[in-house]
Amino acid sequence: MLNGVFNAFYQFEVSFSFLFLSAIGLAVIFGMMGVINLAHGEFMMLGAYITTIVATHGVPLIVAVPLAALGVALFGAVVEILVVRRLYGRLLDSVAATWAVGLIMSQGMLILTGPSMQGVSSPFGSFAIGQTSYAWYRVFLGVVSLALIVFLYLLFMKTRYGLRARATIQNAPIARALGVDTARMYTVTFALGSALAGLAGGLFAPTATIVPFFGTNYIVEAFVTVIVGGANALIGTPIAAALLGGIAATLGTEYGLYIARVGLLLATIIVIRVLPQGVTGLIDRWRMRPIESRSTR
Amino acid sequence: MTDPVAPKGPLLVLKDVSKRFGGLRAVSDLNLAVRHGELRCLIGPNGAGKSTVFKLIIGFERPTTGTITFDGAVIDRWPRWRRARQGLSVKMQVPGIYPELSVHDNMRVAAQYHVKSGQMEEAIDRLIARVGLTGLERELAKNLSHGQQQWLEIGMALSVNPKLLLLDEPTAGMGPGETEATARLVESLNADGVTIMVIEHDMTFVRQIARTITVMNLGRVFAEGTIAEIEANQGVMDIYLGRT
Amino acid sequence: MRRGASLLTAENVAFVIFFLFLLVYPITTDEFSLLNTAYFMAITLIPLSLAMIWGKAGILSFGQTAFFGIGGYLYGIYTLNVLGSGATWIGILVGVLGGGIVAAVLGWFMFYGGINDVFVGLTTLALTLVLQTFMAQTAGDEWMVGEARLNGYNGMYVPQISVGDMPLFGRPLYYLYFVFLIGIYLLLRWLAASRWGYGLLALQENRPRTETFGYNVRLMQVQVFGLAGCIAALSGVLYASWGSYIDPSSMGLTAAITPVIYVAIGGRRSLTAAMISSMILMKLSQSLASTAPEYALVIFGLLALLAVLFVPEGFMAAAFNAIDRWLFRRSAVAPAREAGDVAPGPRPGELT
Numbered sequence: 036m037l038n039g040v041f042n043a044f045y046q047f048e049v050s051f052s053f054l055f056l057s058a059i060g061l062a063v064i065f066g067m068m069g070v071i072n073l074a075h076g077e078f079m080m081l082g083a084y085i086t087t088i089v090a091t092h093g094v095p096l097i098v099a100v101p102l103a104a105l106g107v108a109l110f111g112a113v114v115e116i117l118v119v120r121r122l123y124g125r126l127l128d129s130v131a132a133t134w135a136v137g138l139i140m141s142q143g144m145l146i147l148t149g150p151s152m153q154g155v156s157s158p159f160g161s162f163a164i165g166q167t168s169y170a171w172y173r174v175f176l177g178v179v180s181l182a183l184i185v186f187l188y189l190l191f192m193k194t195r196y197g198l199r200a201r202a203t204i205q206n207a208p209i210a211r212a213l214g215v216d217t218a219r220m221y222t223v224t225f226a227l228g229s230a231l232a233g234l235a236g237g238l239f240a241p242t243a244t245i246v247p248f249f250g251t252n253y254i255v256e257a258f259v260t261v262i263v264g265g266a267n268a269l270i271g272t273p274i275a276a277a278l279l280g281g282i283a284a285t286l287g288t289e290y291g292l293y294i295a296r297v298g299l300l301l302a303t304i305i306v307i308r309v310l311p312q313g314v315t316g317l318i319d320r321w322r323m324r325p326i327e328s329r330s331t332r
Numbered sequence: 333m334t335d336p337v338a339p340k341g342p343l344l345v346l347k348d349v350s351k352r353f354g355g356l357r358a359v360s361d362l363n364l365a366v367r368h369g370e371l372r373c374l375i376g377p378n379g380a381g382k383s384t385v386f387k388l389i390i391g392f393e394r395p396t397t398g399t400i401t402f403d404g405a406v407i408d409r410w411p412r413w414r415r416a417r418q419g420l421s422v423k424m425q426v427p428g429i430y431p432e433l434s435v436h437d438n439m440r441v442a443a444q445y446h447v448k449s450g451q452m453e454e455a456i457d458r459l460i461a462r463v464g465l466t467g468l469e470r471e472l473a474k475n476l477s478h479g480q481q482q483w484l485e486i487g488m489a490l491s492v493n494p495k496l497l498l499l500d501e502p503t504a505g506m507g508p509g510e511t512e513a514t515a516r517l518v519e520s521l522n523a524d525g526v527t528i529m530v531i532e533h534d535m536t537f538v539r540q541i542a543r544t545i546t547v548m549n550l551g552r553v554f555a556e557g558t559i560a561e562i563e564a565n566q567g568v569m570d571i572y573l574g575r576t
Numbered sequence: 577m578r579r580g581a582s583l584l585t586a587e588n589v590a591f592v593i594f595f596l597f598l599l600v601y602p603i604t605t606d607e608f609s610l611l612n613t614a615y616f617m618a619i620t621l622i623p624l625s626l627a628m629i630w631g632k633a634g635i636l637s638f639g640q641t642a643f644f645g646i647g648g649y650l651y652g653i654y655t656l657n658v659l660g661s662g663a664t665w666i667g668i669l670v671g672v673l674g675g676g677i678v679a680a681v682l683g684w685f686m687f688y689g690g691i692n693d694v695f696v697g698l699t700t701l702a703l704t705l706v707l708q709t710f711m712a713q714t715a716g717d718e719w720m721v722g723e724a725r726l727n728g729y730n731g732m733y734v735p736q737i738s739v740g741d742m743p744l745f746g747r748p749l750y751y752l753y754f755v756f757l758i759g760i761y762l763l764l765r766w767l768a769a770s771r772w773g774y775g776l777l778a779l780q781e782n783r784p785r786t787e788t789f790g791y792n793v794r795l796m797q798v799q800v801f802g803l804a805g806c807i808a809a810l811s812g813v814l815y816a817s818w819g820s821y822i823d824p825s826s827m828g829l830t831a832a833i834t835p836v837i838y839v840a841i842g843g844r845r846s847l848t849a850a851m852i853s854s855m856i857l858m859k860l861s862q863s864l865a866s867t868a869p870e871y872a873l874v875i876f877g878l879l880a881l882l883a884v885l886f887v888p889e890g891f892m893a894a895a896f897n898a899i900d901r902w903l904f905r906r907s908a909v910a911p912a913r914e915a916g917d918v919a920p921g922p923r924p925g926e927l928t
Contacts, residue, residue: 071694071698118881127634127693127697128888130697131636131836131837131884134836135837135884138876139874139881143874146871293710300702300706300709304699304702307695307698308689308691311690392784412788413788413790416788428782430781430782433778433781437777444771492789
């Protein structure tokens with residue numbers, strides 16, 4: 036019985052961290068600029084490739100993954116400056132443009148490195164409870180997810196960058212009038228989102244095959260989580276990842292992967308229709324409820 | 333000009349209309365009636381609720397309580413397009429032209445369902461000429477000067493042969509010459525039988541055109557009367573100076 | 577000078593050349609190229625449908641391939657179950673109407689639910705993936721509709737369009753597809769020039785303002801979306817019948833994005849540019865696929881990126897406009913007068 040409980044919890048945790056890590060980079064960019072980066076999957080792919088290449092040359096994973104995050108961050112900054120910056124205010128066009136960037140990246144990687152690459156194996160091994168064995172690495176990913184939530188909270192709430200970022204998200208023109216360099220803010224935030232994508236890609240690299248279309252495994256789930264979570268990456272994304280993780284884990288164990296994915300997609304469509312701002316919208320509405328209905332201090 | 337079979341009853345009635353936004357009462361128990369053929373000015377200090385009244389009439393907001401009757405029909409649950417087809421036309425404060433379409437196409441969009449297809453081009457040319465933009469048909473609306481854009485929009489608002497025309501600060505950004513031309517246009521339209529309601533801050537303009545003035549304050553009708561009565565009303569002066 | 581009524585534009589000239597070329601093409605070429613071009617014509621219906629909703633009404637849908645798939649599968653299911661002469665033609669109708677109805681329902685769900693702009697793209701993409709994912713796991717024997725095995729990624733066999741007992745092939749097939757393509761194109765051109773079409777242009781720019789001019793915007797969005805769904809479904813029917821085959825990859829991510837790329841490169845505001853560019857790009861893609869496949873997509877990606885960044889109206893559409901301005905002096909316009917000089921607005925006495 037306890038095995039069953041632990042198993043369920045483990046499945047949930049795996050789903051949650053998978054969704055959260057896939058989505059957080061996308062969410063940060065969407066939350067700040069409203070841009071849907073359709074190249075997000077390819078950014079993750081880049082992180083996976085950098086990690087793999089560096090790790091197969093003897094660098095330990097603990098260094099390789101952050102290195103990949105940094106590399107993708109720099110790449111993201113370049114993409115923002117060359118492409119995304121010109122398309123603020125033209126959201127549909129930024130969707131098409133970032134998709135094109137992603138296409139160039141995946142095909143480019145195909146040309147540069149071929150159809151696949153020797154991967155690295157996942158560290159830490161496994162443990163068993165009863166008849167079932169579990170991978171430590173997957174548990175580790177859950178720990179990393181939680182650590183990331185704390186890190187982002189500290190970053191957005193306790194640093195000067197975070198303050199300026201929140202100001203820009205709330206009201207960019209006023210922030211600019213108060214001296215915030217919003218153009219640089221957008222570049223830095225896009226780089227941050229890219230770094231998170233690269234980080235996720237690097238973390239997932241030991242668990243998947245390293246192919247140029249690596250990103251396609253995660254992109255759908257990332258989008259679903261961002262849409263359900265809404266623009267607030269700090270609160271919306273983790274809650275959405277938890278909710279959807281629960282749905283996916285339940286459906287997955289009962290009906291298999293295909294139906295799990297269908298369930299997630301249908302949930303997304305419903306959320307778009309009923310709650311277009313996602314969980315963030317719910318929270319905002321709760322925050323802005325009429326004064327009379329709040330309990331008195 | 334009087335119509336021998338003049339319709340009875342006012343054209344537009346707002347009865348006990350209130351609009352709340354959360355805890356804020358933008359409009360409170362408002363009662364307003366505009367008769368056929370009137371030229372009504374709606375004035376009042378900032379925040380009095382004038383633009384909200386327009387939004388309620390057009391359908392960008394729903395009243396929290398009360399009813400709005402237009403041309404005999406209770407319209408406060410109607411979608412915006414249905415109110416427009418009933419004969420309501422509006423020119424809001426924010427620019428309501430289509431910047432990426434040409435002047436010609438802008439006018440076509442506004443007028444096309446009110447013109448027979450065989451006469452479309454002539455009608456559009458006439459409407460463009462009426463607002464003094466002949467020669468600019470192919471120009472994109474975003475390339476026009478501010479004044480020209482205002483005129484284009486007034487032309488578009490008129491092209492639907494409205495029963496009631498709502499103008500929200502039509503002279504915003506205009507100089508004295510343009511303001512006077514607008515005043516004359518509004519008067520001549522009214523003389524042709526178009527009922528017009530205008531929100532304005534420019535008292536020079538209001539004096540040039542006003543027959544009846546409604547003064548709003550804090551979401552309610554504060555006073556109503558002719559320009560002379562309103563100007564003699566100390567209370568009106570007080571609310572503008574914040575002395576309530 | 578009568579404005580807005582001249583037919584002599586670069587766009588129309590290009591169409592006439594395109595039409596004549598396709599008309600006489602069969603005489604000059606072999607069976608294989610004929611069938612290949614028929615295939616292109618069938619697929620071009622998707623970018624054409626996208627140009628209508630994206631270019632005219634501002635609705636970016638990644639779901640046209642979903643309707644493509646629905647059309648193809650419905651056609652297959654019908655024609656596998658109902659035999660006899662004329663069944664394939666009714667099958668075409670079933671496929672087209674089926675796709676159109678799904679599109680209309682989805683459109684109602686979205687537009688009457690307040691979903692617009694970017695979220696339309698996301699919703700349609702999600703729907704496409706739902707369908708693809710669902711169909712992908714239909715490989716088992718239990719997945720049958722009457723006599724039709726859905727077959728998952730193994731693909732479903734689909735009967736060809738037939739006259740009586742004879743399946744169409746060669747020139748008759750080519751000309752049938754030609755008639756469909758040109759017919760749909762002309763229908764869309766006519767609709768775009770109608771009052772309804774102008775209304776679409778307006779609602780693309782500003783939905784609330786357009787409502788205040790009396791347009792039932794949400795209904796129009798559903799109408800154009802449903803129409804585009806019918807056209808995309810027809811494309812699926814023609815494709816499935818052409819190859820006697822359909823599988824879920826026709827509803828995947830790549831299939832969903834490709835028409836958007838073609839239309840972005842060629843020109844979404846011009847139906848003609850979208851149609852001709854798509855045919856050219858498909859031919860290009862095919863040639864590159866045999867010689868250097870990876871480069872094909874990189875080049876397309878690059879072209880699309882350049883188009884979106886620098887030539888947002890699309891390369892071919894921009895060329896049409898440029899030729900019009902230069903050759904036919906269409907936009908000889910007086911510079912906009914400054915507000916300072918002659919006061920804009922009517923002169924006294926001009927108002928009647």
